[in-house]
Amino acid sequence: MKTNGHARKTTKTPPFVLRAERALRRAAKNVETQSRALKLPVVVWQDGKVVEKPA
Numbered sequence: 001m002k003t004n005g006h007a008r009k010t011t012k013t014p015p016f017v018l019r020a021e022r023a024l025r026r027a028a029k030n031v032e033t034q035s036r037a038l039k040l041p042v043v044v045w046q047d048g049k050v051v052e053k054p055a
Contacts, residue, residue, distance in 0.1 A: 035042045041052040 032042060036055050039055045041054050043050060043052050045051075
């Protein structure tokens with residue numbers, strides 16, 4: 001089959017990307033839970049700045 005020279009774009013997200021996103025969300029949730037238990041602020045990057053969020 002001939003193609004017109006354009007690469008085909010895929011719209012489906014690869015499974016490894018979905019697993020990585022899930023792992024990052026789970027890790028963030030664990031950090032939030034631990035910081036709340038220890039009453040420590042969470043340090044995050046927000047709008048180009050480092051910000052401390054209270055526990």
